[in-house]
Amino acid sequence: MARLSRKEIPGTTCSVEGTLNLIDGKWKIVILYKLLRGTLRFNEIRRLLPGVTQRMLTNQLRELEADGLVTRTVYAQVPPRVEYDLSDLGRSLEPVLVAMKTWGDANLNLSSPTAKAA
Amino acid sequence: MARLSRKEIPGTTCSVEGTLNLIDGKWKIVILYKLLRGTLRFNEIRRLLPGVTQRMLTNQLRELEADGLVTRTVYAQVPPRVEYDLSDLGRSLEPVLVAMKTWGDANLNLSSPTAKAA
DNA sequence: GCACATAGTGTCGAAAAGGATACCATGATG
DNA sequence: CATCATGGTATCCTTTTCGACACTATGTGC
Numbered sequence: 001m002a003r004l005s006r007k008e009i010p011g012t013t014c015s016v017e018g019t020l021n022l023i024d025g026k027w028k029i030v031i032l033y034k035l036l037r038g039t040l041r042f043n044e045i046r047r048l049l050p051g052v053t054q055r056m057l058t059n060q061l062r063e064l065e066a067d068g069l070v071t072r073t074v075y076a077q078v079p080p081r082v083e084y085d086l087s088d089l090g091r092s093l094e095p096v097l098v099a100m101k102t103w104g105d106a107n108l109n110l111s112s113p114t115a116k117a118a
Numbered sequence: 119m120a121r122l123s124r125k126e127i128p129g130t131t132c133s134v135e136g137t138l139n140l141i142d143g144k145w146k147i148v149i150l151y152k153l154l155r156g157t158l159r160f161n162e163i164r165r166l167l168p169g170v171t172q173r174m175l176t177n178q179l180r181e182l183e184a185d186g187l188v189t190r191t192v193y194a195q196v197p198p199r200v201e202y203d204l205s206d207l208g209r210s211l212e213p214v215l216v217a218m219k220t221w222g223d224a225n226l227n228l229s230s231p232t233a234k235a236a
Numbered sequence: 237g238c239a240c241a242t243a244g245t246g247t248c249g250a251a252a253a254g255g256a257t258a259c260c261a262t263g264a265t266g
Numbered sequence: 267c268a269t270c271a272t273g274g275t276a277t278c279c280t281t282t283t284c285g286a287c288a289c290t291a292t293g294t295g296c
Contacts, residue, residue, distance in 0.1 A: 015222025016151045016215060024142055026284070033134045042243055053285060058244060078293040079242035089225060097134060099217040104133025107207060144254065160273055171255060176274065196263045197272035238296090245290075253282070259275075266269085 019096065022067050027052055027060045033097050035070065035086045042082050069093065137214065140185050145170055145178045151215050153188065153204045160200050187211065 023029045027049055034040060034048050046057055061084060064070040069090035075081040104110075141147045145167055152158060152166050164175055179202060182188040187208035193199040204211075222228075 014148055014151070015226055015228060016147050016219045017222075018226040018228055019218040019222040020141070020147050023138070029134050029138050030132055033132070043241085046243095051285095053287090054244065055246085055286090056284070059284095074243095077242090078291085079240090080244080080292085082243060092225065093221060096214070096217045096221050099214045100137040101134045103211060103214050104135075104137040107210065108133055108136040110133060110136055161271085164273095171257090172274065173256090173276090174254065177254090192273095195272090196261085197270090198262085198274080200273060240293105240295085242292095243290100246288085248286090249284105250286105251282100251284075253280105255280075256278085258277085261274095262272090264270085266267100 022069065023093070023096070025060055025063065027056065028064060029097065029100070031060060031064065032069065032086065032090060032093060033101065035084065035090070036094060036097065039083050039085050042084070045084065064090070140187065141211070141214070143178050143181065145174065146182060147215065147218070149178060149182065149202075150187065150204065150208060150211060151219070153202065153208070154212060154215065157201050157203050160202070163202065182208070 023032065030049060031045060034045065040048070042057070042061075045061075046052060046054070049057070061070065061072070065072050068087055071085045071087050073083045073085070075083070141150065148167060149163060152163065158166070160175070160179075163179075164170060164172070167175070179188065179190065183190050186205055189203045189205050191201045191203070193201070
């Protein structure tokens with residue numbers, strides 16, 4: 001849904017919608033949520049999201065980075081080492097993420113037993 | 119993104135994601151947000167969302183209804199009168215909506231001058 | 237000198253979401 | 267008799283999103 005950095009979202013005149021646009025995307029909120037606990041490397045995130053493809057993960061991370069929500073740090077090593085972190089802006093989303101988590105835990109009955117842990 | 123009532127969302131093992139699935143859709147959060155203030159008729163909502171087509175609005179409302187977030191009341195009148203309201207479940211989303219609104223107001227610079235009012 | 241791991245990129249195609257447009261029934265109003 | 271308003275449907279088409287799969291560079295270990 002979103003693709004236009006938050007700077008200028010034409011036609012979006014509502015901040016609720018604007019916020020949604022940034023965290024919308026198949027894997028974005030989950031990535032953000034996982035990053036609340038700290039730095040993660042590319043393949044660490046990948047392992048946390050069963051089913052994500054490399055291309056999708058790259059896309060989602062790139063969009064999050066373009067929107068200023070996560071930072072990407074590349075270490076000149078071989079094999080490569082790339083770390084992802086929440087930016088200050090990304091971290092400021094914590095109340096939103098937590099509100100969603102809380103609501104979901106209270107009102108959704110997800111099939112998986114690890115639902116609450118995720 | 120979402121289409122499968124909240125009862126069973128296969129592959130969704132995370133409540134943050136599950137919550138997003140319910141409020142995702144071009145107009146859903148905005149509709150929910152508008153409904154926080156009270157009952158609205160079909161065309162009232164339509165006028166509040168410049169650019170929405172009848173088909174899209176119907177779709178979004180039907181999905182919100184199927185997910186148990188809004189109620190739809192039809193009055194046997196001519197011209198027809200159909201009222202939409204938040205269900206208890208829908209109203210329980212208020213903290214999420216408010217968190218998103220707050221974050222958006224603080225961190226997004228939307229072009230329109232009516233941004234904050236929306 | 238071959239495989240392995242990391243962190244990607246590129247191409248293609250299917251599926252889903254969204255938009256444009258036209259149409260419908262009904263009763264009131266002029 | 268024609269028009270308006272309400273709350274929709276139906277059909278078609280375009281755009282966006284997502285997934286599968288193949289391919290890459292490089293240094294290390296066997």
